[in-house]
Amino acid sequence: MHTARSRKAVLPLAALSAMALTLSACGGNSEEPSGSAAAADCSAYESYGTFDGAEVSVYSTITDTEQDKLEQSWVPFEECTGIDVVYEGSNEFETQLQVRAQAGNPPDVAIIPQPGLLAAQARAGNLKPAPQEVSDLVDENWSADWKAYGTIDGTFYAAPMLASVKGYVWYSPTAFKDKGWEVPQTWDEMMALTKTIADEGTMKPWCAGFESGDATGWAGTDWIEDALLRQAGPDVYDQWVNHDIPFNDPQVADAFDAVGDILKNEDYVNGGIGDVRSIISTSVDDGGLPVIDGSCAMHHQATFQAANWPEGTNVAEDGDVWAFITPGQEAGASAITGGGEFVAAYTESEEVSAYLQFMASPEFANKRVEQGAAISANKGLDPALATSELDRQSIELLQSEDTTFRFDGSDLMPGAVGANSFWSGVVEWINGKSTKEVVDSIEASWPSD
């Protein structure tokens, strides 16, 4: 009897102690940084003031390793000001933010990656205009284009945070060298290279993955935008984004077809994964991995793809992977699409204002960029801090006056298109529908004002 009873007690006890361990582990974790960096220099943070027990809740799309790096970059700010930044990242951010705002339970600060959503939230009266100090910082550190994206109906709401340059084509320099392939300088050269690789037959030239939960398809919209900006130029691009030309304009259809020549050709995709349609069932994070194992030659993705490579991958011009900007019609054309986040406030308080100022400052940009896999268009950012050659190039590209920079089009369109029918349209297009059917149905879904 005695042994039986004690055995019964073992399991719950074990479970309890395991739970206690996990709990204490959780508790310990958050305390850890303060000990190690207690001696950090607080002089750069004096202007924000000090707060006792203040808390700022932050909500955003950034998760996993990028989240860890983001949180690390404001640790000194937290220590020097005493503000506790409570961060929450979610893959369902776009929908949940609206749900929370409508339910009267918004975060103090949201880091919004779509100017369209930012504008909608501002027009719905949910956002607080940015404090004057933040506006001044943005005037100092960003180009007028970037400030305009955070300004809605003449009121400045949100400072830009990080940036990404879209439209890189990732490839394996080793494979290119072994096979004698050259990095293409024009779109035509890229198509010729694609054909060469397919004819040689050792690997398929392209691989892609568009699956991303209920945002499935966004990676495909980047492809279309790159093609349109390069083929039709920035003016047509702006007209398209603002719906001054219809979505089913022939120039837009041409951009779809140019991308379709690659993504809808069974001989060209989906290297190491499967057929054309496997693009929409492969996750965005996994779409580029075949480049590493030599079953796919090229993968189209923004700078943040650098974070998706397995640990230990050497990202360098002579390393495991490297990237070139999707070429334009002519060699050397520097028209790039990109994205970025905006830091918008839902509540007004001293600590929120301090946090917003910090996020717009060069200190934050430098702190975040030196941890790798991030870039910013902040002019106060020192490009030398970038951890990779690619990031350094991208930062210089963003800071340069000669670059034609256009924001990711789907992020600028109304939500009904940019975060719904454009995504699902691309999904249906890859799944077999014709270009005409898809652009017509997206045009039909454009909300009338």
Add this chain to the structure above:
Amino acid sequence: MEDVGDKLVQVVIALAIFAAIIALIMLLVDRAPKTFRDKATIIGFLAPAVVLLAIGLIWPAIQTTYLAFTDRNGAPNGVDNFVWMFTQPEALVTLRNTLLWVVLVPLMSTGIGLAYAVFIDRARGEKALKALVFMPMAISMVGAGVIWKFMYTYRGAEREQIGLLNQILVWLGGESKQFLLDAPENTFFLIAVMVWIQTGFAMVILSAAIKGIPTEIVEAARLDGASAWQQFFSITIPSIRGALIVVVTTITIGTLKVFDIVRTMTAGNFETSVVANEMYTQAFRAGEPGRGAALALVLFLMVLPIVLYNARQLKKQREIR
């Protein structure tokens, strides 16, 4: 841990306020003048529920109804949202899929559940067999969606399969298939998940009803030489008719509201969207609350007759007893 402490205090305070209000109502009802006491009792005890229902259910329903006739800026736009719903091809697909779900899920769940209940009735190991089929009921719809997404996972022919169904296809010498991408059959693969969950519910209720059939009737039928089929159609079915109706209507209502499975498995892509999923997508992702509300209203109108029928059936059964 401070958080937990705070929450506990809040719970205690809320419970205390609740108890105080109830006590107050009871006191007032008890003190009411004799002539008025019966009415006071009824009003006193119904009022809190009515007030809460009005705040939590009736007012939002009225608001949603109003929203259904507005555009995304909140300005009234007549029946535009309904015109959109019944003309746009995507919206029509949504309605068609919902119809498929509503017809197939109750029929299949109840059919399979009933057959299973009859076959294992008084069989050896009945409890274990029942538990097997009932277990999926314990899994949330989202959980089931994730599990089945893995079941259907596709890998190209040159790669190793990780989805069970595709692995079986490959073992049998076939080619792996994109189960979730091919319309219209992908809707049926999603429906299978709901059937997998609901069959257990149907089986348990129907099995209990079958056990409730008086043995005299069954024995009399046997003595009269009724075959197994005759027994099933002339004795079993009529005897459990009430339970059957309750099961079918309950599953139908659950199916009309299905959202989690579609959202986790395809997010409404590939022509698999249903009304509830489209309602959420339109209202919260596309920023078209009017369209979302219109879809919600249509969903409500679709559920309403079934709820009324279900309620009347329950009432009738109670009268018989």
